[in-house]
Amino acid sequence: MQFKNSASMVIGTLVVAVSIGAHAQGKGAVEVSGFGKYYVPDSSRDIGSNGTLLGGAVSYYLTDDVTLGLNYGTYDNIDGQNSHKDIHGELGGLDATYHFGTLGDSLRPYISSGVAHQSIGQDNRGGRDKSSYINIGTGLKYYFTENLFADAGVTGMYNMDRGDTEYMAGLAVGVNFGGAGKKVEPAPAPAVCNDDDNDGVCDNADQCPDTEANVTVDADGCPAAAEAVRVELDVKFDFDKSAVKQDSYAEIKTVADFMNQYPQTTTTVEGYTDSVGSEAYNQQLSQRRADAVRQVMVDEYGVAADRVSAVGEGESDPVASNDTAEGRALNRRVEASVEAQSK
Known part of the structure; x- marks a missing residue:
């Protein structure tokens, strides 16, 4: 599976989002981020070192707390097990994320789960090593403003083809825009005060409703x-x-x-x-x-x-x-x- 077109889409969307400005969080918002992650492969892999994954992601807020997102990145600084030459690869995935806390909070922890596909070169052999993963992750987002945030998280990746587990930890910076924002409850309508005898006490609280004019009254509307x-x-x-x-x-x-x-x-x-x-x-x-x-x-x-x-x-x-x-x-x-x- 190839994700190069997806990478172009993510990067392009991030540039556009920054240029037009973000408007709100919440249901209906789009979140765009760029990330850098540290990749730790399983020791049984034909990979001689850990490496980095650089890429981007775009997510859509299904609700104020739940997002569904696509991500894509390319590996860098990975050596082969035997040749120590750079091995190039890519990883793309689909994740669902649940955010804790309340819309508008500065800090919002989250958990995520999803699937991913990896295509990576093989040391001293032709072709590509392709693997499919089930991911589980957790992290924390910090909002500098309502729309600009930083994200720190870790992910555990179960390789369904090999039966082993790999890990990633990383940082991201992103923006979101276009959502409904934090709901602001409308101010209650002012209560209507009918005062038939004009003594300054509303009729519904006036225990002496027929007070004569110019008579000083108490809180109950009585002289x-x-x-x-x-x-x-x-x-x-x-x-x-x-x-x-x-x-x-x-x-x-x-x-x-x-x-x-x-x-x-x-x-x-x-x-x-x-x-x-x-x-x-x-x-x-x-x-x-x-x-x-x-x-x-x-x-x-x-x-x-x-x-x-x-x-x-x-x-x-x-x-x-x-x-x-x-x-x-x-x-x-x-x-x-x-x-x-x-x-």
Whole structure:
């Protein structure tokens, strides 16, 4: 059997594949490679040395993992048993290969099996020594890119005519092109969210499907529970004075702004004194202090007068001891608190 035409086809296909570029791996791809193998003949052969097999192969991906391929090579550097002259020959075959791993992996081990035919010169005799083989091999492919790879493998060859076994080990470089490539699953279609009451919660998860417009809702689409918010006021006064100090205006403004934000709120400002002086005098002084703070809220910061009341509590309910100057300073105060429900 002659394979010279096959050799030309393999080499030509390799050149074309490199020139046009490879496109993909996988089912339907064509793989083209050039190889060099080290050949170890059986000792009973009329061959005096090991040698090399140079050639090429072309394979077709039947599936993403299985290829069917043809290969052809010529022997070089083989000496005869007696004459030590070069013996020339050729080997061609058909192999099926199964690749492990996943399409697109950098490393893909494989196993192969097939048949081959060898035609080789005979030492000191005319004619050719022809043999048929059953091959079993294994190896590893490394993909530099999706399409360019290197291949290292070993093959055991059983000679069906002579009943002996020979071996080859080699390296190859190749490309593949034209396959379907690694399957890319399409992105799932975006879920459709129907929201009839426009509260931001999809109908299939909305437990309150008829919420009124502009109502804040929770994750279930129901009106969110109101959250209590609170602000407090604590304004200090100098001894026997009811004038609001300038550095207290910012704190009063904070309370006034809160009340303007929540117009349903009301508050009572409560004035206090220390224990110095008569109880009756301190009662009047505490009222003047409460009135002064109320007036700032109304006149300076726009809180409606009917939303703020003022009460003097005198020297009752001290927050610190009146036995020290520091304690008495803390007791000279006006307090207020405002609470609202925030949605």
